[in-house]
Amino acid sequence: MTIPRRSALLLPVALGMAGAAQAQTQNQTGPAGRWPTQPVRIIVPAPGGGGTADTLARIFAQEMEKRVNQRVLIDNRGGANGNIGALAGARAAPDGYTILWSWAGTLATGPALYKDLPFDPEKDFEPVVLIGNVxxxxxxxxxxxxxxxxxxxxxxxxxxxxxxxxxxxxxxxxxxxxxxxxxxxxxxxxxxxxxxxxxxxxxxxxxxxxxxxxxxxxxxxxxxxxxxxxxxxLDDRRSPQLPDVPTTAELGMPGLVFGTWFGLFLPKGSDPAFVQRLNTLANEILNDPEAKARFEQSGMATLGGPPQRLATFLHEEIGRHAALVRASGARNE
Structure with missing residues (x-):
């Protein structure tokens, strides 16, 4: 049977669309497409009981549960300035079911503060998303x-x-x-x-x-x-909690910006599809007006963005914090 010229021209497009649809179906039924099919654990390297890191992580977990129809459990691993929890996150199975919620002090300051840090913030994790800053x-x-x-x-x-x-x-x-x-x-x-x-x-x-x-x-x-x-x-935008207090940027000191930022990480070797799926979900939460308001009421300005934003930011922050630690002479063994 001879295929008409118009149909012949459209055939590759149709085949391509069919292939894309098949690939999409396969992705949806693959590990990341079905994820999560069981409870997810978020390691928080801080004690429970209402501290800043714990409070913010629990807000995120609650918002995540609404969207994935699975339990999202907080696993508090306090001690050693967050190093115990971060190490547990680095050693977890890269199966998408253990997430590390960590922050500036542990991942950016730690490399300069500790002589023998038991993990490498840039080599032992897959950056997922920059959550926000307090x-x-x-x-x-x-x-x-x-x-x-x-x-x-x-x-x-x-x-x-x-x-x-x-x-x-x-x-x-x-x-x-x-x-x-x-x-x-x-x-x-x-x-x-x-x-x-x-x-x-x-x-x-x-x-x-x-x-x-x-x-x-x-x-x-x-x-x-x-x-x-x-x-x-010490920021470039006013805090919703203290709207009447000016920022250092407003007062002519734009370099005097400092806070504790938070990020989500997966263990090194995690499937890129898991990283992207979690990044998409996290950005959805951070851009939701009600969730955003909950974070802001707890003192954090939300950020978000692609995984590369967190990777680049972490690298820059490690250098910045190292300079401050050297200037201070601080050291923890």
Whole structure:
């Protein structure tokens, strides 16, 4: 039988469409297409009980459950500044059912802070998506009488070493934010590490220390109660939790941007289809208005994007944090 010319011209297109449809069907019935068919575990390298990382991870898990019709379980693995949990994530089976929820301190600061880190943040994980960022905010004791970033700088320059700023330990977000301020302004301040944020806030209220570069989530209550004076949010956009507090970018210090960012990772060797499927799902959650509002109410500005965005960002952050750790002289063995 002779095929008419028009049909002959259209035949390759039809065959191509049929092949694409078949491939799509195969993908939908393949491992990533069916995923998940059983509960999914998210390792959070922090204790449970309402800390920033745990709270945000649980919001994500709840939103994920709505969309995949499977349980999404939080597996808290606290200890060693997140290293225990991150190592568990690196050693998990790359089958799409174990996800690591981790952040700047463990993956960007850790390589410079620890001599023998038991995992490589860039080589042992498949980056999935950059979830979001919780910025630091500079707050001072009310009795200091300082209200602006300019006044804070003038006081620090006039009184070298007189400002004691608290943090949750060497290499913590609060510590490195203070070190970044010192490096940008050439001022001298004294770092006072604490084992828990609440202890530092207590001493800030009493005047035993004069300042903190705390995460917004750790001091928003005291700011709203008028117990401490907020100076600036270390970001380039205002926080929904503290909309009346200016950002460092607004105040002429665009380089003074610091916070704790969060990302999703799969173990190295995971099927790229799993990475893409989870990335698509995560971006759907981060762009959902209701989910976005839940994250923002908990202090995090959502980000999202393709896996490569997280890979590039992580590489840059490792270099940035290494420079700050070197400048501070901090070291954990």
């Amino acid at each position: 910025p630091n905010v500079l707050v001072v004791n009310k009795e200091l009488g300082i209200r602006t970033l300019e006044q804070f700088g003038a006081y620090a320059r006039a009184n070298p070493g007189a400002i004691n700023f608290g943090s949750t330990g060497n290499g913590s977000s609060m510590h490195l934010a203070g070190e970044l301020y010192k490096s940008l302004t050439g001022t001298q301040m004294t770092h006072v590490p604490y084992t828990a944020p609440a202890a530092g806030v207590t001493d800030l209220l009493s005047g035993r220390i004069q300042a903190m570069f705390n995460l917004i989530t750790g001091v928003v209550g005291q700011v709203k109660a008028g117990a401490v004076t907020p100076i600036a949010v």
